[in-house]
Amino acid sequence: MTIRKVFRNPLAVAALAILLVIVLGSIFAPLIAPHSPTALRLDKINAGPGGGYLLGGDGAGRDIFSRLLHAGRNTLTGAVIALSVALVLGVVSGLLGGYYGGLLDGVLGWGANLLMALPTMIVLLALFQALGSSIYLAMVAFGVMLAPGFHRLVRGQVMAVKHELYVDAARVSGLSDPRIIGRHVLLVVRAPIVIQAAVVAGIAIVVQSGLEFLGLGDPGTPTWGGMLQDAFTNIYTSPVAIWWPGTTIALTVASLVLLGNAIRDVIQRTERPRKPPSPPKVAPTAPDTADLPLLRITDLSVGYPSPDGYREVVHGVDLDVRQGEVMGLVGESGSGKTQTAFSVLGLLSPGGTLLGRSSIVFDGRELARLPEAERRTLRGRRIGYIPQEPMSNLDPCFRVGDQLVEPLRVVSGLSKRAAVAEALQLLERVGIPEPRRTFAAYPHEISGGMAQRVLIAGAVSGKPDLLIADEPTTALDVTVQADVLDLLRGLRTEFGMAMLLVTHNFGVVADVCDRVAVMQDGRIVEVNDVRPLFASPQHPYTQTLLGSTLEDSAPRARLEVNHA
Numbered sequence: 001m002t003i004r005k006v007f008r009n010p011l012a013v014a015a016l017a018i019l020l021v022i023v024l025g026s027i028f029a030p031l032i033a034p035h036s037p038t039a040l041r042l043d044k045i046n047a048g049p050g051g052g053y054l055l056g057g058d059g060a061g062r063d064i065f066s067r068l069l070h071a072g073r074n075t076l077t078g079a080v081i082a083l084s085v086a087l088v089l090g091v092v093s094g095l096l097g098g099y100y101g102g103l104l105d106g107v108l109g110w111g112a113n114l115l116m117a118l119p120t121m122i123v124l125l126a127l128f129q130a131l132g133s134s135i136y137l138a139m140v141a142f143g144v145m146l147a148p149g150f151h152r153l154v155r156g157q158v159m160a161v162k163h164e165l166y167v168d169a170a171r172v173s174g175l176s177d178p179r180i181i182g183r184h185v186l187l188v189v190r191a192p193i194v195i196q197a198a199v200v201a202g203i204a205i206v207v208q209s210g211l212e213f214l215g216l217g218d219p220g221t222p223t224w225g226g227m228l229q230d231a232f233t234n235i236y237t238s239p240v241a242i243w244w245p246g247t248t249i250a251l252t253v254a255s256l257v258l259l260g261n262a263i264r265d266v267i268q269r270t271e272r273p274r275k276p277p278s279p280p281k282v283a284p285t286a287p288d289t290a291d292l293p294l295l296r297i298t299d300l301s302v303g304y305p306s307p308d309g310y311r312e313v314v315h316g317v318d319l320d321v322r323q324g325e326v327m328g329l330v331g332e333s334g335s336g337k338t339q340t341a342f343s344v345l346g347l348l349s350p351g352g353t354l355l356g357r358s359s360i361v362f363d364g365r366e367l368a369r370l371p372e373a374e375r376r377t378l379r380g381r382r383i384g385y386i387p388q389e390p391m392s393n394l395d396p397c398f399r400v401g402d403q404l405v406e407p408l409r410v411v412s413g414l415s416k417r418a419a420v421a422e423a424l425q426l427l428e429r430v431g432i433p434e435p436r437r438t439f440a441a442y443p444h445e446i447s448g449g450m451a452q453r454v455l456i457a458g459a460v461s462g463k464p465d466l467l468i469a470d471e472p473t474t475a476l477d478v479t480v481q482a483d484v485l486d487l488l489r490g491l492r493t494e495f496g497m498a499m500l501l502v503t504h505n506f507g508v509v510a511d512v513c514d515r516v517a518v519m520q521d522g523r524i525v526e527v528n529d530v531r532p533l534f535a536s537p538q539h540p541y542t543q544t545l546l547g548s549t550l551e552d553s554a555p556r557a558r559l560e561v562n563h564a
């Protein structure tokens with residue numbers, strides 16, 4: 001598909017054709033070349049074209065055409081070596097440094113800066129001196145010196161994309177770091193890598209030819225740079241001879257750059273196609289009245305580094321969520337709701353740390369000290385997450401269906417076909433009118449309400465025991481909000497899962513929750529069943545919050561309904 005689109009660009013077609021001729025000519029040089037590249041004929045010294053020498057003879061009477069073909073093999077191999085080394089080192093280090101940050105990024109960045117500070121030509125000349133005349137060895141060294149360019153490019157792109165909500169969403173859905181890097185991050189950086197690779201290949205050819213022009217390398221091996229040198233020496237006797245290697249180098253480099261540009265343009269414009277979803281798996285969670293809460297948060301404190309140590313943003317929160325219940329976490333903006341919820345998910349922003357005796361026990365397991373690898377196995381499987389901004393949590397590069405199928409396959413180990421079937425079922429279950437159409441759509445082609453339903457489908461696809469929803473309706477239209485809340489209630493009943501619902505809206509609490517915890521300035525000030533809390537709020541802060549909510553708008557009054 002991408003290749004077909006590249007072919008629509010006439011410049012790219014011309015560039016590709018030229019490159020093909022040059023590459024194929026070089027590969028098949030021994031078959032095509034009419035003469036040996038080293039065969040001498042005295043009568044052909046600096047001779048013009050003709051007499052069996054298509055492009056004439058060089059200063060030693062060797063056939064220029066045959067040498068050009070053979071030289072291509074050596075020069076292109078050198079360029080491929082330099083490019084491969086630069087790509088492997090630069091892309092891998094850029095991905096790792098950008099994604100993981102911290103000390104690793106610091107060390108890799110330091111290495112890249114050091115390499116960039118070295119004078120390339122002088123280092124290469126010194127290497128020739130030290131290691132002998134192998135141009136390939138020099139190209140390996142050149143590749144190492146070109147790697148920082150890729151490192152910086154990739155690192156910058158990764159830094160820009162790694163905090164995208166859809167990357168967080170992929171993390172929450174249980175995908176491992178290598179998968180996230182390979183799927184969501186590498187995809188974003190591939191276009192700049194392609195164009196940079198084309199330019200670097202061109203630079204490698206030019207530098208290599210430059211070194212050979214200076215007389216470095218094995219004089220017995222034909223190379224384009226060596227041919228340039230020979231032609232330059234004889235420029236007054238045979239001025240035409242310099243055109244052949246010069247034009248070949250220029251055409252190769254220009255074609256590489258033009259082709260790289262064309263591929264990049266197509267990649268940037270192309271949206272990624274297909275992939276199907278999967279079927280359900282884990283049995284719905286069993287229910288209700290067990291005495292042990294499903295989630296017990298004790299003395300949770302969250303801090304971020306500050307000049308004087310840590311600034312605490314959550315202070316000693318205690319909170320239980322029982323099997324199958326919907327617990328609302330309500331409070332003003334900045335009261336610490338999200339930090340509490342993200343502590344359970346293990347997704348605090350960089351620097352965020354659980355302090356003191358913080359404990360988060362989920363189904364009998366202490367999460368606060370669980371290694372990240374084990375935590376990841378819980379996310380998407382036992383603990384689902386519905387984010388606040390549906391659009392930002394879907395990767396714009398993938399169709400909606402792909403984004404459901406991938407986690408379904410990873411988490412449930414389903415075949416592609418089964419995963420597609422399951423995803424379609426899920427889309428239908430969350431009330432998407434035309435599941436197949438939405439499945440094949442890109443995020444920008446669906447509404448915010450639909451996107452939130454898609455994310456809800458993803459969140460419940462692993463049949464989690466606990467669903468954490470962070471302001472799941474805030475970004476939606478008022479009319480859509482009610483539908484989404486109805487959906488959440490229905491799913492909760494159907495799957496028997498517990499929910500921790502973060503909201504600043506008492507209307508939402510009244511609509512969906514069984515119990516509610518009120519947060520103020522990083523502390524929980526009141527916890528109660530919803531009805532008594534609404535009927536007689538104890539804490540002054542709850543009274544104020546409730547008062548302001550009821551003044552503004554009446555909640556969707558479900559308070560009379562019995563939730564249990």
Ligand SMILES: Nc1ncnc2c1ncn2[C@@H]1O[C@H](COP(=O)(O)OP(=O)(O)OP(=O)(O)O)[C@@H](O)[C@H]1O
Pocket residue numbers: 304313331332333334335336337338339340349350504
């Ligand atoms: N990355 C961070 N670094 C430092 N402080 C942070 C960071 N993220 C959040 N905080 C602080 O933590 C406190 C609680 O934030 P939190 O996001 O939990 O609030 P919230 O109640 O969810 O509000 P909102 O509804 O606006 O998201 C705030 O004071 C915020 O400034």
